[in-house]
Amino acid sequence: MPQPIDQFAARLPADKRASVYQSTKTTHEKRTRLLFDQFGDPDRLRRLAGDIKQHAIENLDTYLPQVEQRLRASGAQVHWASTGQAACEAVLRIMRDRGATRMVKAKTMVSEEIELAHFLEGHGLEAVETDLGEFIVQIDDDHPSHIVRPIIHKNRREIATSFEREGLGAYNDDPATITRRARHHLRHKYLAADVGLTGANFVSAESGRVVLVTNEGNSRFCLAATRCHIVLVGIEKIVPRDRDLAVLLNLLGRSGTAQDLTVYTEFIGGPRRVGQPDGPEEMHVIFVDNGRTEVLASDCREILRCIRCGACLNVCPIYRQASGHAYRSVYPGPVGAVLSPLLMGERFPQKADLPKASSLCGACHEVCPVNIPIPDLLLRLRARAKEENVPSPGSPPMGPWALIAAQPAAWKAALAGGRIINHLPVKLIPVPALQAWAAKRSLPEWRGGEFRKWMKARQRPSA
Amino acid sequence: MLNAERAPVTGRKVQLMATCLCDAFYDDVAAATVEVLEHLGVEVVFPEGQTCCGQPAFNGGDWAASRKVVRHTVRTFAGEDPVVIPSASCAAMLFHGAVLEFEREADAAEVSALGRRTWELADFIVNGLGVKTWPGRYEARVALHRSCHSRGTETVPAAQALLGSIAGLSLVEFGEAEQCCGFGGTFAVTFPHLSSAMGELKLEHVRAVAPDEYVSPDMSCMMHLGGLAQAEGKPIRARHLAQVLRDALKGGPRS
Numbered sequence: 001m002p003q004p005i006d007q008f009a010a011r012l013p014a015d016k017r018a019s020v021y022q023s024t025k026t027t028h029e030k031r032t033r034l035l036f037d038q039f040g041d042p043d044r045l046r047r048l049a050g051d052i053k054q055h056a057i058e059n060l061d062t063y064l065p066q067v068e069q070r071l072r073a074s075g076a077q078v079h080w081a082s083t084g085q086a087a088c089e090a091v092l093r094i095m096r097d098r099g100a101t102r103m104v105k106a107k108t109m110v111s112e113e114i115e116l117a118h119f120l121e122g123h124g125l126e127a128v129e130t131d132l133g134e135f136i137v138q139i140d141d142d143h144p145s146h147i148v149r150p151i152i153h154k155n156r157r158e159i160a161t162s163f164e165r166e167g168l169g170a171y172n173d174d175p176a177t178i179t180r181r182a183r184h185h186l187r188h189k190y191l192a193a194d195v196g197l198t199g200a201n202f203v204s205a206e207s208g209r210v211v212l213v214t215n216e217g218n219s220r221f222c223l224a225a226t227r228c229h230i231v232l233v234g235i236e237k238i239v240p241r242d243r244d245l246a247v248l249l250n251l252l253g254r255s256g257t258a259q260d261l262t263v264y265t266e267f268i269g270g271p272r273r274v275g276q277p278d279g280p281e282e283m284h285v286i287f288v289d290n291g292r293t294e295v296l297a298s299d300c301r302e303i304l305r306c307i308r309c310g311a312c313l314n315v316c317p318i319y320r321q322a323s324g325h326a327y328r329s330v331y332p333g334p335v336g337a338v339l340s341p342l343l344m345g346e347r348f349p350q351k352a353d354l355p356k357a358s359s360l361c362g363a364c365h366e367v368c369p370v371n372i373p374i375p376d377l378l379l380r381l382r383a384r385a386k387e388e389n390v391p392s393p394g395s396p397p398m399g400p401w402a403l404i405a406a407q408p409a410a411w412k413a414a415l416a417g418g419r420i421i422n423h424l425p426v427k428l429i430p431v432p433a434l435q436a437w438a439a440k441r442s443l444p445e446w447r448g449g450e451f452r453k454w455m456k457a458r459q460r461p462s463a
Numbered sequence: 464m465l466n467a468e469r470a471p472v473t474g475r476k477v478q479l480m481a482t483c484l485c486d487a488f489y490d491d492v493a494a495a496t497v498e499v500l501e502h503l504g505v506e507v508v509f510p511e512g513q514t515c516c517g518q519p520a521f522n523g524g525d526w527a528a529s530r531k532v533v534r535h536t537v538r539t540f541a542g543e544d545p546v547v548i549p550s551a552s553c554a555a556m557l558f559h560g561a562v563l564e565f566e567r568e569a570d571a572a573e574v575s576a577l578g579r580r581t582w583e584l585a586d587f588i589v590n591g592l593g594v595k596t597w598p599g600r601y602e603a604r605v606a607l608h609r610s611c612h613s614r615g616t617e618t619v620p621a622a623q624a625l626l627g628s629i630a631g632l633s634l635v636e637f638g639e640a641e642q643c644c645g646f647g648g649t650f651a652v653t654f655p656h657l658s659s660a661m662g663e664l665k666l667e668h669v670r671a672v673a674p675d676e677y678v679s680p681d682m683s684c685m686m687h688l689g690g691l692a693q694a695e696g697k698p699i700r701a702r703h704l705a706q707v708l709r710d711a712l713k714g715g716p717r718s
Contacts, residue, residue, distance in 0.1 A: 003653050010656040025639075317643050317661050318654075357654060359647025359661070360522060361611035366641075376563055382524030383564070394653045398520035402528035405483075406535040408512040418487055436652035440659040441690030444488045451481055451490035455497065455509050 001393045002436075005357040009322035020145075020152055020323045024314040028367070030258035031311060038254075049251050050371030052244050053305035056205075056236075057296060063205040063238045064287070070208025074270030076283040084114030087288045091116060091197070091230060092123055094284050098228055100125075100194035104186075106212070106219035107131035108199025109147060109308055110234050110288055112330045113343070116197075127197070128189045130218040132182050139166050145324030145332065148256050148310035153323050186218070196222035196280065200233040201307065202248060203285070206241045209269050210285065213252065213262040220264060229271065229280035235287050236296075236304040248307060251369035256309035291343040300377045303338045305370040312364035312374060318357055327354055334364035338377045352390040355381035396433040415448030422446050469558075470579050472591040476506040478540050480548045483515040484682045492682055495705040496549040496584055502712060503592060507547075512539045516548075518556040522648045526564040533561045534570070537577050545591060546581045549705050551613035551680045554583040583613065585680055585704055589621035596628035599711030606635050606669055608679035608688075611643050618680050622704055626678065629711045638668040646687035662691045669699065676700045676716065678707050 002010070009017075035042040056063060068078045081087035087110075095103065103120065105111065105127055117127040117138065129138040133150035137143065140162050144150030151159070160173035168181045198219045202211040210231055212219050223229050239245065253259040272279035295304055313319045313333030324332035329340035329351065337358060341351040355378040364374040385392065404410045421429065422445055426438040437443065477500060485493040497507050516536060520529035536557070540546050548554045558578035565571040588594050605626060613619050627634055645651070645661025652658075665688060669677055677699050679685050685701040692699045710717055 002655055006654040006656045009660070317645070317664075318657055321657050321660050356524075356650075357657075359611065359643045359645060359650045359654075359658070361643030361647070362614045363611075363641065363643065366614060379522070379524070379560075379563065382522070383526045384524075386524035386526070392524075392653075395523055396519075396649055396652065398523050398525035398528040402517075402520055402525070402531045405514040405517070405532045408514060408539075411514040415486060433649070433652040436655050437690075439655060440662075440694060441687060442693040443690065444686060446487060447490050448487045451485055451493040452509075452511070454490060454494050458497070 003353050003356060003392075003394060004328075005318070005322055005326045005353065008326040009318075012321075012323055012326075015155070016153055016323060017321060019155060021320045023149070023152055024320050027258050028311070028314040031255055031314070031367070034254050034258050034260070038260075045247065045251060046369055046371045049247050049369055050305055052239065052247060053307070053370045054302065056238050056240055057301060057304045059240075060235060060238065060296070063240060064235060067203055067205045067208055067238055070205070071270070071285055074208050075273065076208070076270050076285050079284060079286040080289075081286055082289045084288070084290045087114050087232065087286055087290065088116055088119040090284075090286050091232070092120065092125075094228070094230060095120075095125060095195055098194060098282075100228065102189075102193045103127045103195040103197055104130050104190055104193040104222045104226065105134075106196075106198040106214065106222050107134050107150070108197070108232055109330065110199055110232050110290075111197070112144060114288065114290060116232070128186070128193070130186050130189070130222060131214070132179065132216060135182055135186065136162060143325065144330070146310060146313055147308050147331065147333070147335070153325065186221075190221045190225050193222075193226050195228045195230060196226035197230045197232060198222060200231050200237055200285075201252065202239050202245060203233060203237055204240075204242050204245065205238050207269070209242065209267045211245060211249075212266040212268065213249070213264065215257070215259075215263045217264050219266065223280055224278070227280055228282040229268075229284070231268075231283070231285040233285065233287060235289055235292050236306075248369075252307055252309050255311040255367065255369040291345050294345060295339075295342045298342065299380050300338060300342055302372050303335065303342065303374075303377055305372050306335050306339070307370055309369055311367040311369065315363045315367045317359070317361065317363070322357070326357075329354070334358065334374045334378075335372075338374060338381065341381055348384070349388065349390040352381070352385040352388075353392070355379075355385070356392065356395070394432070394436070412449065418446045418448045468579055469582075472545055472587070474544065475504055476508065477545045477547045477587075478542070479507050479509050480513055480516070480536075480540065480546055480553065481509065482548060482550045482553050482682070484686065485549065488686065489682045489703070492549055492703040492705055495703065495709040496547070498712075499584070499588075499705050499708045500547065502709075503588065503594060505592070508544070510539045514539075516553040516556040516561075518553065518560060519648055521556065521560050521564055522650075529564055530568065533557075533565070533574060537570075537573050540577060543580070545587065546577065547584055547587045548581065549584045549680070549703060550682065551583045551610050551616060551618045552683055554581050554586075555612040555616070557581040583616065583618045583680060585621040585625060586617045589624055590617050595624055597625045597708055597711060600630045600714055601707060601711040602631040602715050603675040604633050604635050604673075605707065606637055606672060606674035606677050608644070608677060608681075608684055609640050610679055610681035610684050613680055614641070622680055625708065626704070629707075631715070632707075632711070635672045635674050637672045637674075639664075640668075644684045644688050646684050648683070651687055658687070659691060662688055666692055666699065676702050676707070678702050678704055680704050
């Protein structure tokens with residue numbers, strides 16, 4: 001039986017696949033041109049960025065206390081959340097303490113990960129997504145299908161229908177109109193909100209600066225009218241020094257959206273200070289673990305280098321065919337196939353199939369701006385699934401094969417015996433792997449042992 | 464996935480790992496490999512006890528099973544002579560994959576040592592032996608398949624250099640050459656839809672430039688793509704690099 005992601009991909013409507021394919025392909029190709037046109041050796045830059053992030057995650061015990069100290073010195077309050085639940089509760093507490101009921105949110109993957117918006121809604125609080133893609137996901141009660149482009153799976157006709165349903169105007173699928181309507185709707189939300197929540201792309205341990213990149217400027221709006229800024233950030237987002245940002249920001253925009261730099265890059269040094277004309281008077285930074293220290297302790301810790309650019313999704317032949325929802329996770333694609341099962345903790349078996357959905361082609365490693373050896377990590381997780389005896393329907397058993405392949409006599413017998421496939425119709429041979437192969441492809445003629453005969457004759461021409 | 468710490472080649476004797484696919488299906492590819500190496504004055508030894516590099520179980524996550532096979536391979540290819548393989552995939556298994564699955568094993572050093580003298584064929588000819596051009600003649604428009612295990616290795620530039628230097632042969636480029644063909648070992652049978660969809664896309668790109676032959680450093684990808692094309696009733700002429708090099712010495716493509 002095919003694996004779940006294969007079944008999902010087979011059912012995906014052709015127009016959805018085509019639009020995901022086209023847009024990922026275009027971004028990937030533009031990204032590659034940009035990097036190679038502008039940098040002599042982009043691969044060296046990727047390795048440097050990988051080294052910086054690897055150093056950071058391996059020294060979190062130094063950098064986290066340092067960043068806490070810097071943030072407090074600049075007037076921000078720091079919270080530590082070991083679980084997603086704890087992070088949600090921290091946000092709730094901050095809002096209740098202020099008597100706040102309305103939040104505007106910029107795009108943050110960690111808030112998706114801990115399902116913050118649903119949690120707050122459950123407590124009667126409003127949490128409005130202000131990134132256009134995330135806003136559409138929210139009104140449709142859908143899930144993002146890409147790290148950077150949450151609605152890569154939707155076309156403008158679907159969006160226009162949703163807008164009409166939500167009372168945002170009569171059906172109109174012109175992108176400029178859709179954007180104008182969203183802007184108009186959100187403008188009122190910004191003005192009415194008490195709290196603005198953002199993520200952080202990086203936090204510098206040296207200065208305590210929170211670095212945020214967006215293209216829509218919505219994170220600025222989130223902070224323009226609100227009195228309280230909450231930053232929700234995974235503990236792995238620390239970089240040691242401000243100057244490391246020169247390397248990482250140069251790679252993030254180019255790798256993610258094929259831009260030299262995103263339209264907005266913000267460096268936030270704390271809440272509003274005396275003499276500053278505006279900005280939130282209160283700032284909270286919530287550092288979220290939610291399984292990350294466990295990942296750090298594992299043999300897949302390199303995945304914590306990830307800067308969420310989405311380049312691995314864009315280049316991945318599986319993602320292009322299956323789209324993001326196939327991965328049943330907040331983080332799809334190659335990075336998600338590693339990170340999502342790891343973040344499951346003890347429920348790892350539920351997502352142990354994700355690392356198998358790869359031909360191990362290595363394209364993800366080749367484009368990763370922080371040089372994560374994703375195929376090696378996928379392999380390690382496959383080995384873990386096997387060690388934990390997670391069932392894997394359809395996977396050929398390797399024990400019998402290994403017995404034959406470790407015994408030359410058995411191997412030679414198998415080479416001779418394989419000839420049966422030349423004489424029997426495949427459907428009569430009860431080997432599931434062979435059936436699965438032959439459903440789409442013809443088999444070459446079995447010529448087991450022929451080379452060995454040829455070689456022997458060559459070595460002893462007289463015999 | 465560069466095999467960076469490789470020992471320089473000094474002698475003119477190699478051990479051939481034919482690969483399980485050539486052992487079972489593609490005997491002519493293994494024979495061509497022998498003839499190509501002998502043309503270069505290399506003595507080719509074929510260790511009879513060889514079976515497989517261990518990659519199927521490694522990729523399947525059954526590392527205990529894979530290590531059994533790798534240990535057998537390490538014993539079979541003992542000695543100091545380079546091991547030459549007409550497959551970027553099996554070569555990468557020995558210099559990268561096996562090293563990964565032996566990280567915490569007592570005999571990791573022996574496995575790494577085998578990896579350091581393991582070569583994919585084109586890489587061996589160009590970077591091991593220092594042969595940069597190929598003689599003979601081969602009248603054909605050839606598209607070169609980039610097998611994924613040659614990604615980031617010296618195999619692709621080596622194969623391009625050799626093929627590009629053959630009189631009469633012209634290399635044709637095609638779209639999205641860096642994309643996987645969808646074979647992926649057991650992936651081809653556990654993800655049959657994705658695997659064949661990826662293969663179709665590859666075939667589309669290759670057919671768009673209508674090469675006379677589609678040439679690969681790996682037969683695994685060709686087994687998948689050739690099989691897909693055959694089943695559709697639109698076969699492609701898929702060949703291994705070694706066959707082209709050998710046939711160039713004999714004056715051109717075999718009909």
